[in-house]
Amino acid sequence: MSDVRPTWSTAWVTGASSGLGYALAQRLAEQGTRVAVSARSADKLASLAASNANLLPFPLDVRDTAETQRVAEEVIATIGLPDLVILNAGIGIFKNAARFDGDAFRTAVETNVIGIGNALSAIIPPMVERGSGHIALMGSLASFRGFPRAAHYAPTKSAVRSLAECLRFDLEDKGIDVTIINPGYVETPLTERVDTPMPGLMPLEPAVDRILVGLSKRRYEIAFPWYMEMIVKLGMRVTNFTYFTITRWTLGRA
């Protein structure tokens, strides 16, 4: 476990009832940060909060714009405007696009993209007014190119990656740091439901280490594992023919 100096007094983590968000919130709290934790599962947030007095539960469905605004205001009223906001709530749907499901696609876009927008509209104006803050968006290595069975997921993460780039341009001169977190496959409840090959699958704790170290250094991008990052980014430099051929060969069609 890495020893990351607590550079934030306060944080807000969405998607904190399980997986990456849960572990990130727990580690931040252990290091002395007061952390507001949000997700839909109020019971899981309550048991997380019971583990450390620095964790405060704020149940929330990020797809609901008015609720997100209200909860953000409650968070600010309780712990002050957070120094760090990790917009991590997300869902993963992996199925063949031959069975394309428009409702599932809408849910993924509403959770993974609109959910982030809902939180941003609540926290950016006060951060701009204060002149400081750190906003981290949960992307994915799946955001760089398409791959099999990812039609309901990868496009949402591409949107998040683009969003982070745009935010960085507009917020860097306002004292606000922006980070895009692009993990490869990490062992969480999300990947437990994936029944396709997961090259480079890594355990949760080292993934949380990488994220916290990158955040503490205020890096723009945190991507891991390094070899999957390299492969994915190499994939952006080859022709479509080469990309489709190699990806079909390594990940299969169905």
Ligand SMILES: NC(=O)c1ccc[n+]([C@@H]2O[C@H](COP(=O)([O-])OP(=O)(O)OC[C@H]3O[C@@H](n4cnc5c(N)ncnc54)[C@H](OP(=O)(O)O)[C@@H]3O)[C@@H](O)[C@H]2O)c1
């Ligand atoms: N695990 C990986 O391999 C991997 C790789 C790259 C990126 N990611 C990204 O990392 C993030 C966390 O994923 P994970 O792997 O930790 O999965 P996870 O264990 O399933 O956690 C997802 C979290 O998001 C919350 N959530 C889902 N829908 C929500 C909603 N409408 N409103 C509020 N919270 C909601 C869930 O809580 P409730 O169900 O209680 O609401 C849960 O706390 C996601 O954005 C995912 O896309 C994961």
